[in-house]
Amino acid sequence: QVPLLESGGGLVQPGGSLRLSCAGSESISNFYVMGWYRQIPGKQRELVAFITRDGVTRYGDSIKGRFTISRDNAKNTMYLQMNSLKPEDTAVYYCNAGIIWGKGTLVTVSS
DSSP, X not given: OOSEEEEOXXXXXXXXXXXXXXXXXXXXXXXXXXXXXXXXXXXXXXXXXXXXXXXXXXXOGGGTTTEEEEEEGGGTEEEEEEOSOOGXXXXXXXXXXXTEEOOOEEEEEOO
């Protein structure tokens, strides 16, 4: 089983929305902090947002006010609601918990 599995990526027009999911094969309550990162080819991976087990959230400056991170410990799933998407949001989005990384899901924002 893949410890963390992302889904929900795809092609969307500028201004559109997507919701990414990160499903854990074990209880995500084991992880105090979980996060979403993204990477554009040729650039460093950057933090998008993280959320603690208690629901405290922090966001990267480039996406504040547009993205919302959440987690449902009962469903072992973390989410990233992305609104008002811009072409510069195009990247592979990765789910992270501690030293565990998902394989990523590609988000492409283009008309």
